[in-house]
Amino acid sequence: MSGVSVHTPGSLAELLNLLANLPNVSIVAGGSDLVPRMTRNKNNTGMAFPGFGREGLPEKNIVYIGSAGLNDIRESDGNIIIGAAVTITELLESALVRAKSPLLVEALSEMAGLTIRNTATLGGNISNASPAGDSLPALYVLGASVVTASVNGSRNHRIDDYISGPGKTARNADEVLKEIIVPIQKQKGAFIKMGRRKTETLSIINAAVLIDVQDDVITNNELGSVRIAIGAAGPTVIRCLAAEDFLCGKEPTEENFEIAGTYAAEAVSPIDDVRSTAWYRKRMASVITKRALAKALQSAE
Ligand SMILES: Cc1cc2nc3c(=O)[nH]c(=O)nc-3n(C[C@H](O)[C@H](O)[C@H](O)COP(=O)(O)OP(=O)(O)OC[C@H]3O[C@@H](n4cnc5c(N)ncnc54)[C@H](O)[C@@H]3O)c2cc1C
Numbered sequence: 123m124s125g126v127s128v129h130t131p132g133s134l135a136e137l138l139n140l141l142a143n144l145p146n147v148s149i150v151a152g153g154s155d156l157v158p159r160m161t162r163n164k165n166n167t168g169m170a171f172p173g174f175g176r177e178g179l180p181e182k183n184i185v186y187i188g189s190a191g192l193n194d195i196r197e198s199d200g201n202i203i204i205g206a207a208v209t210i211t212e213l214l215e216s217a218l219v220r221a222k223s224p225l226l227v228e229a230l231s232e233m234a235g236l237t238i239r240n241t242a243t244l245g246g247n248i249s250n251a252s253p254a255g256d257s258l259p260a261l262y263v264l265g266a267s268v269v270t271a272s273v274n275g276s277r278n279h280r281i282d283d284y285i286s287g288p289g290k291t292a293r294n295a296d297e298v299l300k301e302i303i304v305p306i307q308k309q310k311g312a313f314i315k316m317g318r319r320k321t322e323t324l325s326i327i328n329a330a331v332l333i334d335v336q337d338d339v340i341t342n343n344e345l346g347s348v349r350i351a352i353g354a355a356g357p358t359v360i361r362c363l364a365a366e367d368f369l370c371g372k373e374p375t376e377e378n379f380e381i382a383g384t385y386a387a388e389a390v391s392p393i394d395d396v397r398s399t400a401w402y403r404k405r406m407a408s409v410i411t412k413r414a415l416a417k418a419l420q421s422a423e
Contacts (some may be wrong), residue, residue: 126184128183129186134191146183149249154238155252188207190207192245195219209243210243234322242369253355254325259353263330263332266280288302309333324403330351330414332418338373341370350365365383367380377410382411382412
């Protein structure tokens with residue numbers, strides 16, 4: 123790593139100045155994606171998705187964001203605002219997040235193992251933009267957005283606009299992902315992950331759903347409509363809009379969840395990779411959609 127400088131800005135202003143003035147910067151938060159990626163590229167082994175994992179050793183500057191004041195979790199105007207350097211463990215231990223975003227907690231509790239969760243951040247999971255990122259389906263159905271900042275000001279992006287492909291986001295080189303805005307959960311929710319092991323493994327496929335039922339009918343009201351998102355089954359997380367449309371106004375029966383699963387399988391466009399085949403992922407898209415809808419119905423408000 124000779125010729126590489128590590129910077130540890132102590133404030134957001136200092137961080138943004140570094141991003142504005144330094145060439146060839148790699149931002150690091152928990153390092154749990156970045157550091158293994160450097161090693162993999164050094165050994166010239168590939169990643170599952172084309173164009174992903176090609177960052178390699180930073181040429182000049184690593185900027186660590188953990189001391190720049192991006193460590194808050196707070197509630198504001200019906201949202202939870204999460205600083206980009208907040209770790210997964212801090213989120214899982216937050217009384218606010220546990221009370222107001224149980225779906226996000228469920229998804230994060232399936233991520234990696236304790237040691238990784240102690241350093242990995244939600245901002246890093248989003249910025250990494252892996253189609254298999256376990257926080258992402260929950261953030262999509264919750265309608266989350268992110269704020270990027272540079273010396274020229276801040277920009278807001280819906281999560282599904284922000285992530286444009288494997289490893290690709292709308293962030294400019296002089297910007298940092300500053301915070302994540304997660305609307306407080308109103309519907310019942312569930313997350314399901316299929317991996318090759320129980321922990322410390324990336325998803326073969328994952329799904330998050332939100333659903334509200336009134337008088338035995340799946341509603342589309344002020345609580346929001348039914349929402350279904352599937353990860354690791356396309357270049358980005360996929361919202362299953364046809365399945366959602368089908369379910370609105372229907373009874374929450376096993377048969378209707380089965381049909382919704384069929385729509386979900388039609389919506390995804392998975393590939394073969396080291397973790398699974400496209401064929402299996404398509405089949406499982408249907409299965410986990412059905413299971414997640416049933417699980418959400420049984421969950422506490
Ligand atoms: C053993 C192991 C198990 C894992 N298991 C899982 C799993 O089950 N599920 C899962 O989803 N992931 C898993 N991961 C991947 C990883 O832990 C997560 O994606 C994690 O959230 C990344 O966060 P980080 O803070 O470590 O990111 P970093 O490695 O620090 O950064 C990741 C990328 O995002 C960029 N970045 C980070 N923060 C910002 C920011 N604020 N602004 C702009 N760019 C930024 C970095 O430059 C880098 O390109 C695992 C990793 C390991 C090593």
